Amino acid sequence: MIDKHYNSPSYKPLYDQIKVLLTQSLIGGEWRPGDMIPSEIELAGRYKVSQGTVRKAIDALATENILIRRQGKGTFVATHSAEGMKLRFLRLTSQDGQKELLQNEFISCTKGKADVRMGQILDLKAGASTIEIKRLLTFSGRPLIFDHIIVPAAPFKGLNGTRVEENNGSMYSMYESEFGVRMIRAEERLKAVGAKGEVAKALGLKEGEPILSIERVSFTYGDKPMEWRLGLCVTDNHHYMNELE
Known part of the structure:
Protein backbone atom coordinates (compact mmCIF):
# COMPACT_ATOMS: atom_id res chain seq x y z
CA MET A 1 0.00 0.00 0.00
CA ILE A 2 0.98 3.65 0.21
CA ASP A 3 4.11 4.76 2.03
CA LYS A 4 3.46 4.77 5.78
CA HIS A 5 4.76 8.35 5.97
CA TYR A 6 1.87 9.54 3.79
CA ASN A 7 -0.39 11.37 6.22
CA SER A 8 -3.59 11.96 4.28
CA PRO A 9 -6.85 11.38 6.18
CA SER A 10 -7.83 7.73 6.22
CA TYR A 11 -11.23 8.50 4.65
CA LYS A 12 -9.63 9.63 1.36
CA PRO A 13 -10.31 7.14 -1.45
CA LEU A 14 -7.16 5.29 -2.43
CA TYR A 15 -7.11 6.71 -5.96
CA ASP A 16 -7.39 10.21 -4.48
CA GLN A 17 -4.33 9.52 -2.32
CA ILE A 18 -2.44 8.46 -5.46
CA LYS A 19 -3.63 11.62 -7.20
CA VAL A 20 -2.14 13.69 -4.36
CA LEU A 21 1.17 11.79 -4.58
CA LEU A 22 1.33 12.33 -8.34
CA THR A 23 0.63 16.03 -7.82
CA GLN A 24 3.41 16.21 -5.22
CA SER A 25 5.82 14.78 -7.82
CA LEU A 26 4.69 17.49 -10.25
CA ILE A 27 5.17 20.20 -7.63
CA GLY A 28 8.62 18.81 -6.84
CA GLY A 29 9.62 18.96 -10.51
CA GLU A 30 10.10 15.23 -11.03
CA TRP A 31 8.12 15.58 -14.27
CA ARG A 32 8.17 18.90 -16.10
CA PRO A 33 5.53 20.28 -18.50
CA GLY A 34 5.64 18.24 -21.70
CA ASP A 35 7.34 15.24 -20.04
CA MET A 36 5.91 11.75 -20.26
CA ILE A 37 5.19 10.27 -16.84
CA PRO A 38 5.90 6.59 -16.00
CA SER A 39 3.43 3.97 -17.17
CA GLU A 40 0.48 2.87 -15.06
CA ILE A 41 2.25 -0.43 -14.34
CA GLU A 42 5.40 1.38 -13.14
CA LEU A 43 3.40 3.74 -10.95
CA ALA A 44 1.36 0.87 -9.53
CA GLY A 45 4.62 -0.81 -8.54
CA ARG A 46 5.98 2.39 -7.03
CA TYR A 47 2.92 3.03 -4.87
CA LYS A 48 2.06 -0.65 -4.29
CA VAL A 49 -1.51 -0.32 -5.51
CA SER A 50 -3.45 -1.80 -8.41
CA GLN A 51 -3.08 -0.52 -11.95
CA GLY A 52 -6.79 0.33 -11.90
CA THR A 53 -6.28 2.65 -8.93
CA VAL A 54 -3.46 4.44 -10.74
CA ARG A 55 -5.58 4.71 -13.88
CA LYS A 56 -8.41 6.32 -11.90
CA ALA A 57 -6.00 8.86 -10.37
CA ILE A 58 -4.55 9.71 -13.79
CA ASP A 59 -8.06 10.03 -15.25
CA ALA A 60 -8.90 12.57 -12.53
CA LEU A 61 -5.76 14.61 -13.31
CA ALA A 62 -6.52 14.42 -17.04
CA THR A 63 -10.03 15.74 -16.41
CA GLU A 64 -8.42 18.74 -14.68
CA ASN A 65 -6.09 19.32 -17.68
CA ILE A 66 -3.04 18.57 -15.53
CA LEU A 67 -2.15 15.44 -17.49
CA ILE A 68 -2.87 14.58 -21.13
CA ARG A 69 -3.31 11.04 -22.47
CA ARG A 70 -2.02 10.45 -26.00
CA GLN A 71 -3.28 7.29 -27.62
CA GLY A 72 -0.45 4.85 -28.28
CA LYS A 73 2.18 7.19 -26.83
CA GLY A 74 1.57 7.53 -23.10
CA THR A 75 0.53 10.14 -20.56
CA PHE A 76 2.18 13.57 -20.55
CA VAL A 77 2.26 16.59 -18.28
CA ALA A 78 0.10 19.26 -19.89
CA THR A 79 1.86 22.39 -21.11
CA HIS A 80 0.66 25.85 -22.11
CA SER A 81 3.05 25.63 -25.08
CA ALA A 82 0.96 22.90 -26.68
CA GLU A 83 -1.34 23.84 -29.53
CA GLY A 84 -4.84 24.24 -28.16
CA MET A 85 -3.56 25.17 -24.68
CA LYS A 86 -1.82 28.47 -25.45
CA LEU A 87 -5.05 30.46 -25.28
CA ARG A 88 -6.86 28.18 -22.85
CA PHE A 89 -8.05 31.02 -20.62
CA LEU A 90 -8.78 33.54 -23.40
CA ARG A 91 -12.52 33.43 -24.01
Whole structure:
Protein backbone atom coordinates (compact mmCIF):
# COMPACT_ATOMS: atom_id res chain seq x y z
CA MET A 1 0.00 0.00 0.00
CA ILE A 2 0.98 3.65 0.21
CA ASP A 3 4.11 4.76 2.03
CA LYS A 4 3.46 4.77 5.78
CA HIS A 5 4.76 8.35 5.97
CA TYR A 6 1.87 9.54 3.79
CA ASN A 7 -0.39 11.37 6.22
CA SER A 8 -3.59 11.96 4.28
CA PRO A 9 -6.85 11.38 6.18
CA SER A 10 -7.83 7.73 6.22
CA TYR A 11 -11.23 8.50 4.65
CA LYS A 12 -9.63 9.63 1.36
CA PRO A 13 -10.31 7.14 -1.45
CA LEU A 14 -7.16 5.29 -2.43
CA TYR A 15 -7.11 6.71 -5.96
CA ASP A 16 -7.39 10.21 -4.48
CA GLN A 17 -4.33 9.52 -2.32
CA ILE A 18 -2.44 8.46 -5.46
CA LYS A 19 -3.63 11.62 -7.20
CA VAL A 20 -2.14 13.69 -4.36
CA LEU A 21 1.17 11.79 -4.58
CA LEU A 22 1.33 12.33 -8.34
CA THR A 23 0.63 16.03 -7.82
CA GLN A 24 3.41 16.21 -5.22
CA SER A 25 5.82 14.78 -7.82
CA LEU A 26 4.69 17.49 -10.25
CA ILE A 27 5.17 20.20 -7.63
CA GLY A 28 8.62 18.81 -6.84
CA GLY A 29 9.62 18.96 -10.51
CA GLU A 30 10.10 15.23 -11.03
CA TRP A 31 8.12 15.58 -14.27
CA ARG A 32 8.17 18.90 -16.10
CA PRO A 33 5.53 20.28 -18.50
CA GLY A 34 5.64 18.24 -21.70
CA ASP A 35 7.34 15.24 -20.04
CA MET A 36 5.91 11.75 -20.26
CA ILE A 37 5.19 10.27 -16.84
CA PRO A 38 5.90 6.59 -16.00
CA SER A 39 3.43 3.97 -17.17
CA GLU A 40 0.48 2.87 -15.06
CA ILE A 41 2.25 -0.43 -14.34
CA GLU A 42 5.40 1.38 -13.14
CA LEU A 43 3.40 3.74 -10.95
CA ALA A 44 1.36 0.87 -9.53
CA GLY A 45 4.62 -0.81 -8.54
CA ARG A 46 5.98 2.39 -7.03
CA TYR A 47 2.92 3.03 -4.87
CA LYS A 48 2.06 -0.65 -4.29
CA VAL A 49 -1.51 -0.32 -5.51
CA SER A 50 -3.45 -1.80 -8.41
CA GLN A 51 -3.08 -0.52 -11.95
CA GLY A 52 -6.79 0.33 -11.90
CA THR A 53 -6.28 2.65 -8.93
CA VAL A 54 -3.46 4.44 -10.74
CA ARG A 55 -5.58 4.71 -13.88
CA LYS A 56 -8.41 6.32 -11.90
CA ALA A 57 -6.00 8.86 -10.37
CA ILE A 58 -4.55 9.71 -13.79
CA ASP A 59 -8.06 10.03 -15.25
CA ALA A 60 -8.90 12.57 -12.53
CA LEU A 61 -5.76 14.61 -13.31
CA ALA A 62 -6.52 14.42 -17.04
CA THR A 63 -10.03 15.74 -16.41
CA GLU A 64 -8.42 18.74 -14.68
CA ASN A 65 -6.09 19.32 -17.68
CA ILE A 66 -3.04 18.57 -15.53
CA LEU A 67 -2.15 15.44 -17.49
CA ILE A 68 -2.87 14.58 -21.13
CA ARG A 69 -3.31 11.04 -22.47
CA ARG A 70 -2.02 10.45 -26.00
CA GLN A 71 -3.28 7.29 -27.62
CA GLY A 72 -0.45 4.85 -28.28
CA LYS A 73 2.18 7.19 -26.83
CA GLY A 74 1.57 7.53 -23.10
CA THR A 75 0.53 10.14 -20.56
CA PHE A 76 2.18 13.57 -20.55
CA VAL A 77 2.26 16.59 -18.28
CA ALA A 78 0.10 19.26 -19.89
CA THR A 79 1.86 22.39 -21.11
CA HIS A 80 0.66 25.85 -22.11
CA SER A 81 3.05 25.63 -25.08
CA ALA A 82 0.96 22.90 -26.68
CA GLU A 83 -1.34 23.84 -29.53
CA GLY A 84 -4.84 24.24 -28.16
CA MET A 85 -3.56 25.17 -24.68
CA LYS A 86 -1.82 28.47 -25.45
CA LEU A 87 -5.05 30.46 -25.28
CA ARG A 88 -6.86 28.18 -22.85
CA PHE A 89 -8.05 31.02 -20.62
CA LEU A 90 -8.78 33.54 -23.40
CA ARG A 91 -12.52 33.43 -24.01
CA LEU A 92 -13.16 36.54 -26.10
CA THR A 93 -14.43 35.37 -29.48
CA SER A 94 -15.47 37.13 -32.67
CA GLN A 95 -19.23 37.00 -33.28
CA ASP A 96 -18.69 35.63 -36.79
CA GLY A 97 -16.39 32.89 -35.48
CA GLN A 98 -13.47 33.96 -37.65
CA LYS A 99 -9.95 33.35 -36.39
CA GLU A 100 -8.06 36.55 -35.68
CA LEU A 101 -4.43 37.59 -35.47
CA LEU A 102 -3.66 38.21 -31.80
CA GLN A 103 -0.83 40.54 -30.81
CA ASN A 104 0.32 42.11 -27.56
CA GLU A 105 1.41 45.71 -27.11
CA PHE A 106 3.57 46.22 -24.02
CA ILE A 107 2.67 49.19 -21.83
CA SER A 108 4.59 48.85 -18.57
CA CYS A 109 6.22 46.54 -16.03
CA THR A 110 6.88 47.89 -12.55
CA LYS A 111 7.75 46.62 -9.07
CA GLY A 112 5.25 47.14 -6.30
CA LYS A 113 4.02 46.02 -2.88
CA ALA A 114 0.94 43.95 -2.14
CA ASP A 115 -1.81 45.85 -0.36
CA VAL A 116 -4.13 44.03 2.04
CA ARG A 117 -6.58 42.96 -0.69
CA MET A 118 -3.89 41.74 -3.08
CA GLY A 119 -2.18 39.94 -0.20
CA GLN A 120 -5.40 38.05 0.48
CA ILE A 121 -5.89 37.22 -3.20
CA LEU A 122 -2.33 35.98 -3.79
CA ASP A 123 -1.80 34.55 -0.29
CA LEU A 124 0.96 37.07 0.47
CA LYS A 125 1.78 39.22 3.45
CA ALA A 126 0.76 42.85 2.99
CA GLY A 127 3.84 44.69 1.73
CA ALA A 128 5.32 41.65 -0.04
CA SER A 129 7.08 42.45 -3.32
CA THR A 130 5.03 42.12 -6.49
CA ILE A 131 5.46 42.70 -10.22
CA GLU A 132 2.79 44.66 -12.06
CA ILE A 133 2.36 44.40 -15.83
CA LYS A 134 0.09 46.30 -18.19
CA ARG A 135 -0.35 45.43 -21.85
CA LEU A 136 -2.83 45.81 -24.68
CA LEU A 137 -4.16 42.84 -26.64
CA THR A 138 -5.15 43.53 -30.22
CA PHE A 139 -7.34 41.31 -32.40
CA SER A 140 -6.50 41.73 -36.10
CA GLY A 141 -5.01 45.12 -35.30
CA ARG A 142 -7.85 46.41 -33.15
CA PRO A 143 -7.22 46.93 -29.40
CA LEU A 144 -9.81 44.87 -27.52
CA ILE A 145 -8.35 43.94 -24.12
CA PHE A 146 -6.48 46.06 -21.59
CA ASP A 147 -4.61 43.57 -19.40
CA HIS A 148 -3.56 44.50 -15.86
CA ILE A 149 -1.52 41.71 -14.21
CA ILE A 150 0.00 41.35 -10.73
CA VAL A 151 2.20 38.40 -9.68
CA PRO A 152 4.29 37.75 -6.55
CA ALA A 153 7.90 38.75 -7.19
CA ALA A 154 9.64 35.79 -5.52
CA PRO A 155 8.58 33.00 -7.95
CA PHE A 156 9.18 35.29 -10.95
CA LYS A 157 12.63 36.64 -10.14
CA GLY A 158 14.05 38.36 -13.23
CA LEU A 159 10.68 39.08 -14.83
CA ASN A 160 10.87 42.54 -16.37
CA GLY A 161 9.54 44.61 -19.25
CA THR A 162 12.17 43.34 -21.69
CA ARG A 163 11.18 39.72 -21.10
CA VAL A 164 7.48 40.52 -21.45
CA GLU A 165 8.13 42.38 -24.73
CA GLU A 166 10.39 39.65 -26.11
CA ASN A 167 7.84 36.98 -25.24
CA ASN A 168 4.99 38.79 -27.05
CA GLY A 169 2.62 35.87 -26.54
CA SER A 170 0.94 33.82 -23.84
CA MET A 171 2.07 34.91 -20.38
CA TYR A 172 1.27 31.42 -19.14
CA SER A 173 3.71 29.86 -21.62
CA MET A 174 6.40 32.25 -20.41
CA TYR A 175 5.66 31.54 -16.74
CA GLU A 176 6.01 27.86 -17.49
CA SER A 177 9.08 27.84 -19.75
CA GLU A 178 11.13 30.54 -18.02
CA PHE A 179 10.05 30.34 -14.39
CA GLY A 180 8.79 26.78 -13.98
CA VAL A 181 5.34 27.94 -12.88
CA ARG A 182 2.40 26.25 -14.60
CA MET A 183 -1.11 27.60 -14.18
CA ILE A 184 -3.58 24.76 -13.61
CA ARG A 185 -6.90 26.51 -13.19
CA ALA A 186 -8.44 29.94 -12.87
CA GLU A 187 -11.38 31.61 -11.16
CA GLU A 188 -13.10 34.50 -12.93
CA ARG A 189 -15.59 37.19 -12.00
CA LEU A 190 -17.34 39.13 -14.76
CA LYS A 191 -19.24 42.41 -14.67
CA ALA A 192 -20.02 45.41 -16.86
CA VAL A 193 -18.11 48.62 -16.09
CA GLY A 194 -17.44 51.98 -17.71
CA ALA A 195 -14.12 52.68 -19.43
CA LYS A 196 -12.00 55.27 -17.62
CA GLY A 197 -8.67 57.09 -17.90
CA GLU A 198 -5.78 55.18 -19.46
CA VAL A 199 -8.03 52.21 -20.22
CA ALA A 200 -10.47 54.28 -22.29
CA LYS A 201 -7.58 55.95 -24.10
CA ALA A 202 -5.78 52.66 -24.86
CA LEU A 203 -8.96 51.03 -26.16
CA GLY A 204 -10.00 54.08 -28.21
CA LEU A 205 -13.20 54.63 -26.23
CA LYS A 206 -14.98 57.59 -24.71
CA GLU A 207 -15.05 57.96 -20.94
CA GLY A 208 -17.82 55.82 -19.49
CA GLU A 209 -18.39 53.61 -22.54
CA PRO A 210 -19.40 50.10 -21.43
CA ILE A 211 -16.79 47.35 -21.37
CA LEU A 212 -16.60 43.86 -19.86
CA SER A 213 -14.44 43.46 -16.75
CA ILE A 214 -12.96 39.97 -16.24
CA GLU A 215 -11.14 39.59 -12.93
CA ARG A 216 -9.16 36.36 -12.85
CA VAL A 217 -7.03 34.58 -10.26
CA SER A 218 -4.87 31.75 -11.65
CA PHE A 219 -3.56 28.87 -9.57
CA THR A 220 -0.59 26.50 -9.88
CA TYR A 221 -0.16 23.01 -8.38
CA GLY A 222 -1.41 22.67 -4.83
CA ASP A 223 -4.09 25.31 -5.54
CA LYS A 224 -1.62 28.10 -4.85
CA PRO A 225 -2.66 31.48 -6.33
CA MET A 226 0.09 32.86 -8.56
CA GLU A 227 -1.48 35.58 -10.70
CA TRP A 228 -4.19 38.23 -10.43
CA ARG A 229 -5.37 39.63 -13.74
CA LEU A 230 -7.96 42.22 -14.73
CA GLY A 231 -8.95 42.08 -18.38
CA LEU A 232 -11.03 45.05 -19.56
CA CYS A 233 -12.64 44.08 -22.86
CA VAL A 234 -14.46 45.74 -25.75
CA THR A 235 -17.36 43.51 -26.73
CA ASP A 236 -19.30 45.43 -29.41
CA ASN A 237 -18.60 42.68 -31.96
CA HIS A 238 -17.10 40.02 -29.68
CA HIS A 239 -18.53 37.91 -26.88
CA TYR A 240 -17.25 35.91 -23.95
CA MET A 241 -17.63 32.21 -24.71
CA ASN A 242 -17.39 29.37 -22.23
CA GLU A 243 -18.10 25.65 -22.52
CA LEU A 244 -20.00 24.06 -19.64
CA GLU A 245 -19.96 20.35 -18.94
